[in-house]
Amino acid sequence: MQKAREIKRRIHSVENTRQITSTMELVAASKLRRAQQRVAAARPYAAKLNEVIRSLLTPELSHTHAILRQPEVIRRSALILLTSNRGLAGAFNANLIRLAQRTLEERRRAGVKVEFHVVGKKGIRFFSYRGEPMTTARQDITDRPTMDDARSLVDPLIAQYESGEIDAIEVIYAQFKSAMSTPPALMRVLPVAAGGDEDGRRSHNYLLEPSPDEILKFVLPLYVRNSVYRALVESAAAEQGARRTAMKNATDNANDLIETLTREYNRARQSQITQEIAEIVGGAEALRG
């Protein structure tokens, strides 16, 4: 019968979709696991770096190190937006893009000239469609970001900051709180947050070689670079988490749909059989006359 066959075809189509979404869920889950390990592996380095900088930093140093300067007014700033190259990750990219739009608007209203750097196909596509000028647009950063990626992204900006061309560097990325919670976040990389806590500063009488100045000159860019690296790694993990959640929801929906459709199919089939029997019985009755 026409109706039953129609339903059968829909069930097949939903089953195919489920096959794809559940495979993507598995792939995202395994990528997520590895990405999570990378987030965890980045922690000891970041913690140590923070500790070292805290113990070297004194307020007077901001006059001798350009990277520590605290501009009074921010005239030009750089905004880096990290999005993913691939979609099908729920609202992951949409959330990041929305925060970027809001930030751009706010900065411009405050009279800041913003240089916009976008990473990831999804962000690039959105903003080029909107005609938003982008200073750089990169798609070459994979879902396994490296320190080299962070370096190539932020080193030119550090140089611009030091020379006074820009007064701030900000990054929009997806925070990785857990696989289920990956809110977009805005992080200010430069100027560095002033101060730092008193304790821990010069608490040990370090021998410093070559000199505190030289060490800071080396370590501070490391710190900035590492902040960006962390944002890249967290965003990569967040993307996989978001994709896994989205694909799990899609698979669950497909299951529900198949269940409903199967029930409908059985009912159609049942009524078809009932009708056939009724026809046969009716025919037999007629023959007996």
Add this chain to the structure above:
Amino acid sequence: MADPGSGRGFNLSIVSPEKALFEGEVSFVVVPAFDGELGILAGHAPLMALLSDGVLRVETAAGTQRFRVKGGFVQVVDNKVSVLSEIAEEAA
């Protein structure tokens, strides 16, 4: 080769942003400081020093391990030595 030093050990960790390469008890470590090799034994005074490109030698109870680093720095405090390097790998 006999290990130098008092035979006492100290804790060493070598970390790069991408992973922790080494963590554990060692008896002696030689790091490629910016102005030449620098040997560190247990009880070394607090120190921070920049590294150049080179090979880091670690003496443990289990034997000698080598790591190649490209820049970075070393911090010694309270008998704990931390080596941070953006580019570091275990050398054969």
